[in-house]
Amino acid sequence: MSFPLLTATALTPAIGAVATAAVPAARRTVAKWLALLFSLATVGFAAAVLLRFDTGSGADRYQLTESRSWIEDFGVRYELGVDGIGVAMIALTAVLIPFLIGAGWHDADPPSLPASGQEGPREGEAPATRRWRPTQGFFALILMVEAMVILSFAATDIFLFYIFFEAMLIPMYFLIGGFGDRAGEQDTEEGQARQRSYAAVKFLLYNLVGGLVMLAAVIGVYVATADQLPEGTFSLQAILEARSAGELDFGTATERWLFLGFFVAFAIKAPLWPLHTWLPNAMGESTAPVAVLITAVVDKVGTFAMLRFCLGLFPEASDWATPVVIVLALVSIIYGALLALGQRDIKRLIAYASISHFGFIVLGIFAMTSQGQGGATLYMVNHGVATAALMLVAGFLIARRGSRLISDYGGVQKTAPVLAGTFLIGGLATLSLPGLGPFVSEFLVLVGTFSRYKAAGIVACAGIVLAALYVLILYQRTMTGPLKPGLEKLPDLRVRELTVVAPLIALLIFLGVYPQPLTDIVNPAVEHTLSDVDQSDPEPELPAVEAAP
Amino acid sequence: MIGLLVGAPLLGAAVLLVGGRLLERTGHWLATALAAVSLVLAVTLFLDMLGREGEERALHQHLFSWIPVADLQADVAFRLDQLSMTFVLLITSVGTLIHLYSIGYMAHDPRRRRFFAYLNLFLAAMLLLVLADNYLLLYVGWEGVGLASFLLIGFWQHKPSAATAAKKAFVVNRVGDVGLSIAILLMFTTFGTFAFEPVLANANETGEGTLTAIGLMLLLAACGKSAQVPLQSWLGDAMEGPTPVSALIHAATMVTAGVYLITRSGAIFNAAPDAQTVVIVVGAVTLLFGAIVGCAKDDIKKALAGSTMSQIGYMMLAAGLGPVGYVFAIMHLVTHGFFKAGLFLGAGSVMHGMNDEVDMRRYGGLRKYMPITFVTFGLAYLAIIGFPYLSGYFSKDEIIYAGFSQGGAEGWILGGVMLLGAALTAYYMTRIMLLTFFGEKRWQPDAQGHEPHPHESPLSMTIPMMVLAVGSVGAGFFFDSGERFVHWLEPVTGLGHGDSPVSHGTVALAATGVMLLGVVGAWWQYGRRPVPVVAPAGRWITRAARRDLLQDDFNHAVLVRPGNYLTRGLVYLDHKLVDGVVNGTAASVGGLSGRLRRVQNGFARSYAVSMFGGAAVLVAATLLMRAV
């Protein structure tokens, strides 16, 4: 057995989390640097994964596989392995986290510290909260989430995936509920705390319910395998092989129920209308880095799992559900965009924009074409980076003014041109301007969808216009026009903030101009997925032409 | 080589944007230099192309594979044929001139560096647009110029009007872009590719229905970019941008991209007559629409904008005519590029001297103060109204002739419309001339109370104007002599000959006639007696025209307001309904809990009752199970 690369990739942040949490209360900065260090180490390992991954035509579907026995009694094995999609997602996660840590550098400083730019220490708790270490906790939790996300991207054992899929909720929950930017509509400390915990509980309950429904389905899968195969198993590969060998057949009704069990969980995680309402609260109340963590990393597990598990395990059921899912996705696209237009709160606006984008991702996945699914995968990556750029800059802005309301801003570009510029670029990426990453993926999704469902493709196109509207309106209201009172002294991006944003923008441009490395990794995996659901791309009307250029 | 053509200005933009403070002093020179570089490149390529014969003239360059996914193969590849060459020359030359002009015009603007960065960005995008060899890459350029225009229109962001105009322009263009993207999707599903070669080559093989659909979608895109009805509303507001921008983007180059698109896709339109008819109608309508608006505006730039729309209407119409018209559409496009740019630069120079005053009713008699501007502007004016043997005369008359040559009623209608348009053109241009340069001075101190001191602009501004003036005078004759332009473009666009009921000569005569009519009319109204500083109420048509024929009111009533209501409604529903259902369930469970709680009333005996009852049920159920 070769060096367990995937385990190492996931273990690094986990260790980092423990180490960070162990740092004594007074040594905040140490904790921060420690966290950053470990997240960078993770990037190193992820890069190794990227390099070791063989994209050749003859290569295995799942690579870097590891398999150890864990709980035989449940038929659970510690099975890791990645296909191209998994690699892409792991890379995205690993790359984003350091930026989030850098962006959240001061988010978790206790209010008593001047650094966080908050009012003075609150009286009467200095001795009581002596052992209270929010900063250490914040970064430790982020790393913990990273570890779990990476594991769920790498898990090829359904049960293993489920465990981390569920477990990551807890650290996320504390991140959302514990560390809001103190800029909500509620002006009292108390009121904000209430809103935060409401958002956190909502997040947890939504996802927990989804997860529990999935648990039932997971058990169902085990039972089904148990009475058809020599012994029950959770191993994705084993099940796939058995199915292709014709030894395993869930039977139509069962398969559909199981599919629903899985799909509901994933649809909640990657908020799909009408299960989306937790996202705006969660993203609105939490600090910008956490918001990014939610939408750019954690939610991707949902869409990723649709590709890997829903389609892989239940092809017929997926096919059966496709029409409904497509409609839901379209509704999400339009609905999310329209609601984004109606928001008064910058972060909630971005949240609804994300809902719209997740609509695109799901649309691509269920279009069942290689362009669609390849596009969806690219979309996951691009949307992650783009939202990170936009949301982080928005976070910097909000931290400066202490308000999330769009109406509190105006003419910012006068005092902070660089901030405005980066914000604009983030926005343009969000409306998928050609030349930036998201365009490629959005176009692929559209092509993929259109070539199978013309009407759906055209409806989705309407989303493009709406995206332009909400992004540009946001930009116009906040950045242009006469300077709003209270912003005269607004400082421009600091070095730390610039170093966080600039690479993201560079990445966006690179992905937009030369996505080929990514597509090379993703394509084979997509082909496999398509063959799982035995679908193939529809032929063009004039096949003769294909040979032309 | 071709890549470099796009790369140079792109590099400039990047350097200027990233470079920051360092380049405040030198930035604009760098930008201009890079624009010049691409001009030089263009010229060399042009000469090189002339060196080759007919078919070999077209060049291809494949840079790298952009998006390879299964059957979908999108490449970054360029195609330089006569059509592209024409545009490249126009863009680089006018572009360079306007860079030069801007050095003077923006001399005092603190954010000059950014301005030039954006200009370079625009050049790059525009060149990409005309050089792309597949529709997707063209789309990139297409949106790229949109972005540049957004940035430049909104360059003076502190003015809310400017910011709004910028947003409006981008969004309206986005609507058009959707058309283009749908067209691309259709091409992919039909031909399995969207590169020019295979698509255009096989256009005839597929059903006319599909082609009509593609054509209409392309037209939608063209309408967005070229400000044709019904997507014309943004162009007027776009004049909020600095004047050089209006000259370069919103007169000479970007707005003509629509014409390029349709000419480029000629093969598709030729096979889809219905689509062509729509193009013609759009062109005709816009032609008059713009002209009417142009007649009523007192803002010099808005008036010129109206004229731009109308002129592009001509081109559209010509392009709609098919092979008969393509060549002349492009020809008019080029000449128009020269004289319209000249006009705008002139207007800019005037404003420069008048404290950025734009209301023509506050000008008057400026010819004494700024002679060079007067002369250059005047020449451009003569060119646009089609004064015999100046540029406009050739290009426009050819289009009118082509219109007649449709034959039958259609021919007469088109010809008539275009003649009417010509008359109107003459009218509003003369009006501008009179109001600006003739009559007595009408300007007063502005709000701050300083009197404008009209003066001639610096050389960096006047030189480009002179060059353009030369262009507007000579270009037409140069192109037309020996059908040079026709032969040049024929290999790409093809050439058709309709049978016109009237001869060339007659058309020329008629055109000149209506032109004179328009001039006289304008003089009758504005030349004879002094012009009131405050515009008279005017008749309903004037009032409507001042409001751009109510286009904004229409959009607002039909799109904006319902849209707002829709979003507000949805926000409410999302909170009350979608969220409400969830919270409702939670609440109801809570309520149930509260009710069940009461059973636990603390009395041991009632607990005993529940136990006893439970036992009874247990026994009963067990017996029942046995019974059934």
Added chain:
Amino acid sequence: MNDLQAPDIEWVALSPSLIVFGAAILGVLIEAFLPRKQRYYAEVAVSTLALAGAFAAVVGLAAGGHASGEAQVAGMGALAVDGPALFLQGVITLVGLVSVFLFAERRLEPALHGASVDSFAAAPAAVPGGPAEKEAVRAGWTTTEIFPLLLFAVGGMLLFPAANDLLVLFIALEVLSLPLYLLCAMARRRRLLSQEAAVKYFLLGAFASAFLLFGVALLYGYAGTVSYSGIAEVVSGEPGAIEPGLAGTMGNDALLLIGGAMLVMGLLFKVGAVPFHMWTPDVYQGAPTPVTGFMAAATKVAAFGALLRLLYVVLPGLRWDWEPVLWGVTIASMVGGAIVAITQTDVKRLLAYSSIAHAGFILAGVVAVTEDGVSSVLFYLGAYSFVTLGAFAVVTLVRDSGGEATHLSKWAGLGRRSPLLASVFALFLLAFAGIPLTSGFAGKFAVFRAAADAGAMGLVVVGVLASAIAAFFYIRVIVLMFFSEPKADGPSVVIPSPFTSTVVGLAAVVTVVLGVAPQYFLDLAGQAGVFVH
């Protein structure tokens, strides 16, 4: 009538319970003969040693193969020494041992008149606040009788799941119950509540055991014997030797069904399943918290053991009769417990209702009449008992001037004041909620999987929904502890003696280990899945 012969007793096989009972009697003697000052130490020592010894004995027996191959029926068919019995006895002895530590904790209460005291009444018999009590307090007395009582209870619990005939079942029930009734009444603070709890528990308990006894009588009437195996034979219809006298009642199914139902009801009462659960909240709240912890953990284990044996050994023939009924009880317990818990405001009551819901989850495993079912239940019981114990141990530590601050509102911001304790408690809550990587999840999964395997997918779905509801109130507590501002006059966390610290630590460790690497214990439970007949 053949002449009497002395019964032969397998002393070794019975050693665990014998050790405990012996120690209990020794404890009584200590109370009688040692001076007050030394009793406490003597009692603690004795009970600790006894329970440790008993645990060792259990392990020894298991290692000796009594759990699998060597499984036997000892004491002339009175007691079974087999896998389930030993596994549960092991759990019970451990829980008992840990509970001894909780009982022995003396750092929490402020020292009175120089004497450090535990959380039990100085003179339980005296009137609260009366002169006698004051006197006792001044004298610094403490009720060291709690230790023998604990031992007796443990002894009863050891017999309960091992009981192999109805007589022993009844005796064991009483032996484990009576000491508990008394222990409930002995809280040092809030004595009225404590006594009320005792009364309710006692009356209802006696009521229930009366039902159970009548059930015993009917079964005896049906089968003519009290030994499980004998009854099982008659039920399954191949009685050994039919005596003529039996003819009248033998095989009268009415007797069998009614008797069986009453028996089951008696056990469900101890388990605390709806609708026999109503004593649970009051008793849990009123009893001294260490006792509550012990009760909640150990009683459930013992009672479920007995229930399993009854259903699997005596009544498998009746499966089709009792299974649907138990389905009903299961669903009622899961849903009812979860729903009512939502609106609770007292930590101990909250945990009580959650224990009801958990009784439902465990029943889901019981209903699946398979070997997997048994072992999943065993595992769940093991995991659950330690989480419960840990949770109640934490409750004992959060105190204000009025003793333990059990009202939830007082727990606000605990996470700020003492993050460590709050996190541990959060861990227990998450385990209750069945979040992955905690023992609760492993247990829940095992039980649900067993149920699903046995075709009870319906139960699984309901159970899943119930746990979703349950999750809500566990999370409410976490929110309270971590996300709300600490109150100025909030409770403080007492630094306990090593006793309680050990308990909390152990419980936490077990929770995590059973969550992350449950394989070993699953194997254990798996091997212990077979009942001896």
Added chain:
Amino acid sequence: MNPENYLYLSALLFTLGACGVLLRRNAIVVFMCVELMLNAANLALVTFSRMHGNLDGQILAFFVMVVAAAEVVVGLAIIVTVYRSRHSASVDDASLMKL
């Protein structure tokens, strides 16, 4: 005479006891009713052992009596303490804990 009648009697006694538990307030009386139920069970046991002609039932009965005695000890102890502290033996008065 037919031993089954004793069974009916015992069933009757048991039910009476149960009803007593449900209806009476005084803790002592309630407790006595429980004792009644136990003894009803005893009667049944003895009767059955008579019918089956084996002694198990009677042995059981003896055990039950002992247990009942033990229960009395514990029960009375508890009830008396409660009576002392709140001067009432009513079950319903002991209802501080509810909901």
